[in-house]
Amino acid sequence: MMKDSKNISEAIRDIPLFSQLDATQRNLISQVASVEKIAKGGLYFSEKSASRGLHVLLSGRVKLFKTSEDGKEQTIYLFGPGEPFCLCSVFSDGQLPANLAALEPSRVLVIAPEHFERIISEDPSLLLNLLRVMSVRLKEAMDMIDALSLKQAPARLATYFLTHAHDGVVRLGITQREFAKVIGITPEALSRTLKKMSETGLIKHGDQSIQLCDIRQLEAYRDGFLGGE
Numbered sequence: 768m769m770k771d772s773k774n775i776s777e778a779i780r781d782i783p784l785f786s787q788l789d790a791t792q793r794n795l796i797s798q799v800a801s802v803e804k805i806a807k808g809g810l811y812f813s814e815k816s817a818s819r820g821l822h823v824l825l826s827g828r829v830k831l832f833k834t835s836e837d838g839k840e841q842t843i844y845l846f847g848p849g850e851p852f853c854l855c856s857v858f859s860d861g862q863l864p865a866n867l868a869a870l871e872p873s874r875v876l877v878i879a880p881e882h883f884e885r886i887i888s889e890d891p892s893l894l895l896n897l898l899r900v901m902s903v904r905l906k907e908a909m910d911m912i913d914a915l916s917l918k919q920a921p922a923r924l925a926t927y928f929l930t931h932a933h934d935g936v937v938r939l940g941i942t943q944r945e946f947a948k949v950i951g952i953t954p955e956a957l958s959r960t961l962k963k964m965s966e967t968g969l970i971k972h973g974d975q976s977i978q979l980c981d982i983r984q985l986e987a988y989r990d991g992f993l994g995g996e
Contacts, residue, residue, distance in 0.1 A: 782849045799882035805869040812867040820879045823851045827873025842948040920960045923950045925988035937977040
């Protein structure tokens, strides 16, 4: 666990959640925060364990997932560097409705609830930033719930691509089998759908990224105006 305040202050400087803070405010956070490491494949949270506080991924990649009674796994969300996760644990008892594990070696910034409450009482702008992130997450979650429950594979993929694209590119950083869990389809169905979307010019499929080539058509898939598998 890292407690070097200078290193923590530098680590959070470019994180969107803290981007509006000045050096004094970042130093205040660095004095009360710590950094925890997660090994690849390591379980950080589970439905049976509690962990309270603000958590922000500094490096690496983690997934939030549920496991059914028969062992089937559904990935709910993937988090990359700079993203806060398990936001409900900031203000709750820390019991989580899902599990969180690392897809690669990862580092997490942790601020205990009592310290976070003191910081936001002194600087409410941090709380406003957090509320903005939570509102975006809620909309993304509702979009994916709609896609997973009501739509076919092309619409699910289009929803994910349009939600997670930055400058027209979606960085995957996971295996195709893991990505299939996010979309809620089999790896075979995912492979067929990606191939079809590539052949029709909707996307360009690279090893670790997806380039969006026809936004209007993808929006039509997302909104259910086009059929599919």
